[in-house]
Amino acid sequence: MTYRFCFGASGSGKSTCLHQEIIQRSMRSMESGDNTQYLVLVPEQYSMQTQKEMIMEHPDHAIMNIDVLSLGRLSHRIFEETAPDRRTVLTDIGKSLLLRRVASSCAGEMQVLGGSLHRTGMIAEVKSVLSEFMQYGIGTEEIGRLIDCAAKGGQKALRARLADLQVLYQAFEQAREDRMITSEETLDLFARAIPRSELIRRSVIVFDGFTGFTPIQYRVLAALMACAREVIFSITLADDGGLRPEELMDGRSAGSREALFYLSRKTVRDIVRIGLEKGIPHGRDLYMDRPVPRRFETNPALAHLEKNLYRYGRRPYEGNRAESVSLTEAADPHKEIRQVCIRMKELSREKGYCWRDFAVICPDLETYGDLLAAEAVRYDIPVYIDKTKAIYHNPLTEAIRSVLQISMRGFDYESVFRYLRSGLSSLTAEEVDLLENYCLEKGIRGRRKWSLAFDDATEPLRVRFLKEIEPVTGPLQREYGSEPAEQDKVPDEAAGRRRVLTAGERTEQLYAFLTGRGTEALMKERAERFKEAGDYAREKEYSQIYRGIIELLDEIYELIGEEKISAADYLELLETGLDEIRLGTLPQKVDRVLCGDVERTRFGEVKVLFFVGINDGNIPRSTGGGGLISDLDREFLESSGLELAPSPREQMYIQRLYLYLNMTKATDMLCLSYARVSMDGQSIRPSILISSLQEMFPRLRARYPEEQDPILQITGRGDAESLLAEQLRRYADGEKEDPQQLDAFLTLYGYCSRMDPETAQNLIRLTRTAFFRYKPEYLQPRQAAALYGGIVEGSVTRLETAAQCYLRQYLQYGLGLRRRKEFRIDFADTGTVLHESLNTFSHRLK
Template sequence: MAGCLRFVAGRAGAGKTALCEREIAEELKKAPIGPACVLLLPEHMTYRVERELAAKLAGDGFLRAYVFGFRRFARQVLLGTGGLLRPRITEVGRRLMLRRILTQHGEKLAFFRRAAKQRGFGATLSETLKELKSYELTPEKLGKVADDFAETEDALSDKLRDLALLEAEFAKAMEGRYDDAEDMMNLLIEKLPSSKFIQGAKFWVDGFIFFNPQERQVLAGLLAAGCDVTVTLPLDPALNKSFENTSSTGLFNRSWRTRKDLIEQVARPLGAAVKDVTVTEPQDAAEGRFQAPALAAIERGLFRHPIEPQEGAGAGVQIVEAANRRIEVEAAAADILRLARTEHLRYRDIGILVREEDAYLGLLKLVLEDRHIPFFIDGRRETVHHPLAELVRSAFEAVRGWRYEPVIRTLRTGFFPLTREQIDKLENYVLEFGVRGAKRWTMEEPWPWHRRRSLDDAEEELTENDAEALVEIDYLRRQAAGPLSDFAAKLAKGKTVRDYTAAIYGLLEALEVPAKLTAWTEASEHDERLASASEHRQVWDDLLELFDQLVEAGGDEAMTRRDFEAILGDGLDALEMKIIPPGLDYVTVAPFDQNSLMNAKAIYILGAGEGVMPRRSREKGLFSDADRQHLSEAGLEIASGGLDGSLAEKFLLYRGFTEASNHLWVSYALAGSEGEGVPLAAARKPRHAGRRGSDRAQP
């Protein structure tokens, strides 16, 4: 008999997550040991919610409760049913494999032939292939639709044929060797009926507004196995009577369509019972999110037209205007200290949301460190910005022509036995005398060039100071050129992927990179920069894994040095570090689209400028919005792209502006980093939608 599918509908702050946690806690109190109680969440929310659940149990602990994302849930099931022995390919491995496929089959492509040679194409292709697999669009399906479009949409037809070829080649390369995350989900769907872990289990699914076809099949498998499944969705409690739910442009329409899809495609074919529960406010007043009336008014009226200004004092909401971004960040940091010192908030109760990460994250690091405010930047960090990744990339470019810029860039990574002052001296000398080329950098004789005080005396003798300076410069040159010269010699002899990988590893060993990273880690820990320490500790293992995957994927395959550099570059671009929060009391800095800051006591939203909030919808991936429309009309299910992106943007803003319980700070800068003016539309809505907050201007 199929289980029951229960929907819990409510607006932001109504207590949907609290309901899930409370019901799980009640199940555990009834029977500490028994069938599993599983809470499925987006991956980025699992850490915080698991801690909240543990706190609700008042230190009693739990054995039956599990907090998973879909991928970790798949791993848990496969541990019992089998299927984990085959290696999982990482994103780095995917990029490397795709780069090889593009190198081998690039000339067969019709639509993507030129694009395939550009840097970054492998990353975009990887995301597209993930989407195709998660929506079960096989090469055969793509080929058939391509034939149908051959006469009416020739460009789309060529694009589909190229993707069918690349998807087929990628599947062939993976067959019998690796699985990826999408393969693991398919295996989970296959193994669910035989899983003992889910027998008698209850499931709560929270934090999602839509599910892809694979995730829907997982939910169907749980219901078919007799499990009761509760799905929370952000919806207006009026359900089908609410314009915000049923209108195609409504705030909650994406969630409403998800509810409809789960009923029609999952519950109804299985004959599963469907129940609706609506929540308008938390059962326990202490669990209520909005402690300030102005914040509750913002939740009700943020996107309501016409705007209805609220009467009364706007305690809890601040709209701040700053002359530039640096002053904006400084003002936010000062207010965080005020909350910590005068209102006794813990740093862990405070979050900062940014939309323009490139514009604000660097400033936030500088200012928060300067004010001694502990913070953690939530999200994956690109390894490509770490000095070690820069060393690997720049070293190849440096020995290609021994030009000034890449050589000095390589030296400035900090791994060579030279201080910054010594590198400055060497750089000034190289610029003054135009030193370039391997012959000059690696010559056996000392560098003879020096500044002459007269054009007439060709045999002008060196002064004692000049001679000492030349000796020092030549010593610095040999310290820099020695390891690079050995590296260049090994590259010249190399012909295979294994040879090139061994050459770069030899350079890293010669420079004693592991020892330097250990020293950097200890220094960062001493300065209480624990996130930086974690980065230094993790980056070496990540790079070694990249080298292993290079050798495993390519091994003894002959390859030009340029092709190897391209593959290595794609691998470095794909490397990401996921840092676990290094402490318990810190300000969380997070992006709008993926964060776990719900119910934070204070939220700071920076950079609320027009064009950023809301962000203009842009086409992403290899399919345009028109392509997606044509595929949908041809009967293929695929994400709709731009339209859903625009509506999702509206919901993201709604969620961001409604996450705070006590204090909401919304700020914008009048000028950007280069003094250019910034449009100022986004901050107006909270000013009018809530009770009028205090407006401040930072000079």
């Protein structure tokens, strides 16, 4: 059992070198009959890419005794080999549910938090802090040390909050007993199971792509180092003015925290300490210290970037940078993404790049990811957005929330028709419209009015609707024209006259509703429809959502099933759980553009990298936040000697490392861009990163491609049709007076008309629309008589309506269309009511 490191800058070939070494050793093991297993451990989101790379690099294009795994997948394999732990693993929503249950029992023991645990979001805050404690190996005893540290420093408020968290932590641990474990504890169990694993004892393990580890993960590393035949760590570390790798081998210091590679040095120091404590031999380290990293041997500009980014004393680049590093300024994020798509189309056409040769980094993936997805459709570019999808606004979740609100709010109009229009009801859209018109006209609101019969046309719809939601709301239906049966009289829960149900009973009701509606089959049917239409992202969403909701209901039933809970609290609890469910997707094409964020996404080597949204606030991203343990509290608690999550200052330094790793992924070109105005119209400044890059590349100046003639920016059929749709109307209105513009427009029009039959048909439709002009046609006498009768009766209002809009006059007085009748008193009705009241009063006086 030994361990060693492979050091090198980004792009120096660490992964490739280790892959080749493992492949060669695995082939020799196969030839000699050795049972050595080779495990390559990478971050979860990078496992498929690494596996593909190793298969492509292997001479036989097969990896029989090599496995590419994440730490999580390796833990499952070890648990299968050793005795698996049968306890339930608590998810984030499971922790929230259990905390909710224990909070009420220990509220009286807390000094500060006891009175605020019922507030919205408070349980989530507590769960976040406790999860951090578990992740960093901090138990109740360690919290006691933090309390003592706060007390010695005179931090009374912090001490009180920590004391309350200790009470909640103890209650949480007691409630779990031996029935449940947290996801953080699985790593601790993994570490304890490793010595019993035969697989680990005959394995050579490689860690590649990791930037650091948490204390609980270091326990796993210590067990692997002690049991495996050899453990190799790939570490990104280059010259930044800090300690050299050989200076870290005493396990004492990691150098200055301000250094770019401090996180890498800290990882090396911690691993070396483990080796020294356990007496594990340290093998010969591998240094990939070539003057120019392999990735940039033919690209001196990008080599200069790697050498000087976030370094002190950076030197300016004197060479030609035009083809390697570019900078674009756009008016807003939408136009910025449009220029990215135009540039990708140009490069793929002119230099023969495949779509997989491009990648897009977005600091703000929520904004830029959606924009890129929309523009990619317009420019016919296959794109995969690397982010998980929330299900909060899915039709199924909308139906669940609205059906619970129907009972809670006593059959109010909004909740009822929110459910009916969610798409889960058996009523068709026309039937819902008919029922809605009747309810508005008759003022149907509340449980009592829904228990009374409707008219002949809408009564069957009422019966079907009430039958659907009966598992949740209770029985309301009765025979037409009869009074409700005594057992059907269900008092309104809001009035406080109904027995408060337990969480388990409410979950059973909701489950009965879902099975009664055949929700699982309905979601599968819609998933198939999306699959046939080629919408694979939504197909994955609809095929996974039912299972996710059922798992959530199972957790609620198991953890707090016996606890009494009001309808409002149950709905809030369920909404919190639905909000935390995330559905992941996989790329559906090999040849596609990968778009991800700075920290989560693991990019492989690409030829052209687009880095968008380089604005102040995105780079560096604001890391400050509140919470139960504030940023100042974290900095103060550093003196306790216990490691917590990184403080805001440390997060800023970590961000720099992620930026370095991502910006050095390109082999040919790095395309940078920023916007002048945000999506909400606010002026925004370029990031300080832009000025740093301009110091490294003095001739780097922002380009403004959006100011070019739009016709010159056309790259394909999609954007050509969009531009023609805009310019056809201007041409039809006579605005194309400039001969040069007119000639360019007509040339584009003629080219598109001969492009292909589909484009030609679309162009004909656009032309007809652009040149359409309204020509009034008089009604024939027979038509006029059918609409208005033989005698046309007019009024001042009708004449004014005709003068304002003939179409409105035709619809209102010809076709006889009327607004929907609503059961309410308008301002116009107020005078009528007062007049009738005075009239009645005067008659009674007589």
